[in-house]
Amino acid sequence: MEKIIVRGGNALEGTVKVEGAKNAVLPILAAALLAGEGKSTLLDVPALSDVKTINEVLRHLNADVEYTIEENKVVVDASNKLALEAPFEYVRKMRASVQVMGPLLARNGHARVALPGGCAIGSRPIDLHLKGFEAMGAAITVGNGFIEAKVDGRLAGAKIYLDFPSVGATENIMAAATLANGTTIIENCAKEPEIVDMANFMNKMGANIKGAGTDTIRIEGVEALYGAVHNIIPDRIEAGTFMVAAAITNGNVLIENAVPEHLASLTAKMKEMGVTIIEEGEGLRVIGQPNLKSVDIKTMPHPGFPTDMQSQMMALMLKAQGTSVITETVFENRFMHVEEFRRMNANIKIEGRSVIMNGPNNLQGAEVAATDLRAGASLILAGLISEGYTQVTELKHLDRGYVNFHGKLVALGADVERINDTVEVRDEVTVQA
Ligand SMILES: CC(=O)N[C@H]1[C@@H](OP(=O)(O)OP(=O)(O)OC[C@H]2O[C@@H](n3ccc(=O)[nH]c3=O)[C@H](O)[C@@H]2O)O[C@H](CO)[C@@H](O)[C@@H]1O
Ligand SMILES: C=C(OP(=O)(O)O)C(=O)O
Numbered sequence: 325m326e327k328i329i330v331r332g333g334n335a336l337e338g339t340v341k342v343e344g345a346k347n348a349v350l351p352i353l354a355a356a357l358l359a360g361e362g363k364s365t366l367l368d369v370p371a372l373s374d375v376k377t378i379n380e381v382l383r384h385l386n387a388d389v390e391y392t393i394e395e396n397k398v399v400v401d402a403s404n405k406l407a408l409e410a411p412f413e414y415v416r417k418m419r420a421s422v423q424v425m426g427p428l429l430a431r432n433g434h435a436r437v438a439l440p441g442g443c444a445i446g447s448r449p450i451d452l453h454l455k456g457f458e459a460m461g462a463a464i465t466v467g468n469g470f471i472e473a474k475v476d477g478r479l480a481g482a483k484i485y486l487d488f489p490s491v492g493a494t495e496n497i498m499a500a501a502t503l504a505n506g507t508t509i510i511e512n513c514a515k516e517p518e519i520v521d522m523a524n525f526m527n528k529m530g531a532n533i534k535g536a537g538t539d540t541i542r543i544e545g546v547e548a549l550y551g552a553v554h555n556i557i558p559d560r561i562e563a564g565t566f567m568v569a570a571a572i573t574n575g576n577v578l579i580e581n582a583v584p585e586h587l588a589s590l591t592a593k594m595k596e597m598g599v600t601i602i603e604e605g606e607g608l609r610v611i612g613q614p615n616l617k618s619v620d621i622k623t624m625p626h627p628g629f630p631t632d633m634q635s636q637m638m639a640l641m642l643k644a645q646g647t648s649v650i651t652e653t654v655f656e657n658r659f660m661h662v663e664e665f666r667r668m669n670a671n672i673k674i675e676g677r678s679v680i681m682n683g684p685n686n687l688q689g690a691e692v693a694a695t696d697l698r699a700g701a702s703l704i705l706a707g708l709i710s711e712g713y714t715q716v717t718e719l720k721h722l723d724r725g726y727v728n729f730h731g732k733l734v735a736l737g738a739d740v741e742r743i744n745d746t747v748e749v750r751d752e753v754t755v756q757a
Contacts, residue, residue: 328722328730328742330707330714332689335612336575336736342563342582342607343370343727344396344556347632348518350420351495352525352556353378356400357387357427358502359529362551363401369556371396373723377418381410385424401551406431412438412469418724419443422450423492426500429462429473436472444696446655456484456497460504481506481545489514489539489625495522502531504545513541516626517586521557528552560586561632562726565701567591567610568636569733571599572643573708574612577736582608589629593619593637597644618646618683623654635661635702642670642685643709651678660695664703667692668710689714697725704729708738 501508523536570577694700707714
């Protein structure tokens with residue numbers, strides 16, 4: 325079994341460089357399917373297992389995909405007649421596979437995507453995506469584990485109000501609307517930086533999208549889109565994870581490529597706890613403090629506090645003096661890591677949609693499982709300040725969203741290793757893999 329083994333106690337120091345954003349590159353690769361002519365070249369693509377999966381989905385759909393991992397580059401040629409089905413083997417691995425539905429519907433007038441099903445952080449329905457497609461004239465049918473969307477001729481522009489500012493629904497509808505007949509207006513849409521990046525890419529392809537990053541997006545449909553060249557924005561969640569790594573270890577780390585405006589809610593909370601954060605050159609410097617103040621956090625759609633930073637921040641809050649509360653409002657079941665923190669001796673409990681912590685906690689190393697990708701990162705962060713050894717398993721989740729996480733921590737001075745067999749780790753422990 326693969327494991328990451330962390331020995332706590334080292335303060336992190338140095339510089340770490342943030343990769344391209346997973347949550348931008350996945351919908352952007354799906355949107356590359358919209359180009360009926362020309363190749364799209366995507367740069368600053370992070371070497372993640374999710375990127376490999378979306379590339380497989382694109383190839384399955386008949387696109388030609390060249391991935392040069394060492395150059396962080398993917399070139400997509402979607403000019404062939406596209407297939408219409410994204411099967412369960414991909415959607416099961418990665419829910420973002422459903423983001424091909426809007427582009428396929430726009431190109432083919434027909435798309436079939438396996439129903440994603442629930443996952444470790446909640447049931448995650450896609451009803452808002454489908455309502456949007458329906459408003460644009462598509463007929464939706466569900467059967468045999470697939471969702472099928474079909475339209476005679478072109479989709480028609482429509483006014484669509486989202487009941488919740490869903491990131492995926494905004495992206496899928498925005499992509500579908502680029503080739504629709506007429507104007508689409510999406511109200512109460514998501515405002516995440518990744519939405520803006522995707523809209524910028526599609527505008528380079530020839531789309532006419534205005535308002536991305538605000539709560540109303542207006543898309544004038546065009547006849548055709550063409551391949552374009554685009555650099556993926558830096559990953560604010562990877563940046564945030566290293567900000568916590570610096571703070572939790574009482575270290576001093578420059579996080580290169582971190583975009584301060586994308587990290588405003590996290591920066592505000594960390595400063596409230598007493599952490600020093602300084603804008604410096606092309607990034608953020610984070611300097612830890614031994615005595616942290618407790619804070620309360622509520623996850624919200626952007627520009628609120630991101631749910632994807634909830635578990636990492638929980639690790640930091642375990643170190644704070646007094647009572648801290650985190651309320652999760654975006655996903656209904658994103659607290660699987662709480663039990664794992666408890667295995668590490670944390671004084672922590674779940675009450676409804678909130679988690680209450682009393683600190684400071686003296687965490688102890690334990691064998692814990694990464695229940696989802698951010699949980700994996702947060703358990704490693706907790707391990708950095710735990711007494712003894714922490715062993716984190718289920719690394720497939722971590723690899724979906726972090727490039728060489730343990731290697732980057734080691735470069736900052738952490739005592740972390742990733743093993744794959746039975747290895748003598750230290751004199752005092754033998755790890756059975
Ligand atoms: C690949 C990607 O970009 N993933 C991100 C994206 O996921 P994703 O796009 O799946 O997240 P959404 O914003 O769509 O989901 C937010 C909430 O809305 C609900 N919902 C969503 C769609 C729908 O049709 N019906 C519905 O009820 C979901 O169940 C969830 O409770 O945004 C999330 C919220 O910031 C992040 O945690 C994920 O990292
Ligand atoms: C929940 C996440 O991603 P996904 O939507 O791809 O599962 C995440 O990045 O934390």
